[in-house]
Amino acid sequence: MARSGALKQRSARRGRPAGHALQRVAGITQAHDAPDLDRMIHERIRLGIVSALAVSESISFRDLKALLRTSDGNLSVHARKLEDAQYITCTKSFEGRLPRTAYRLTASGRRALERYLNHMEALIRRMRES
Secondary structure, eight states, X not given: OHHHHHHXXXXXXXXXXXXXXXXXXXXXXXXXXXXXXXXXXXXXXXXXXXXXXXTSSOEEHHHHHHHHTOOHXXXXXXXXXXXXXXXXXXXXXXXXTEEEEEEEEOHHHHHHHHHHHHHHHXXXXXXXXX
């Protein structure tokens, strides 16, 4: 936030419109032309969860934790955010006396991942073309 404010102040001192500093980033595009990234998926752990579930029907909490090399608490918080956004579902059961938590990607989550990947591919194409 402070960096963005500093860019705007410098632009204003140079007689440019306030948003000028943000209009062209790395020669890719103007900020108002590009749709925003889906911040729900863009975070590393959440992208890992959604990506892993996209290629598996269901994954256990334990297996996701090992795959993503994260802590119980971190995985739990990110999985809950994806659940709240209805990108994944969570099923809790018991195997004998041991609790088992499994996750699945929803149709909405699959569509969101597809949009995210399309957006990232478009950004990569624009970078390579410039």
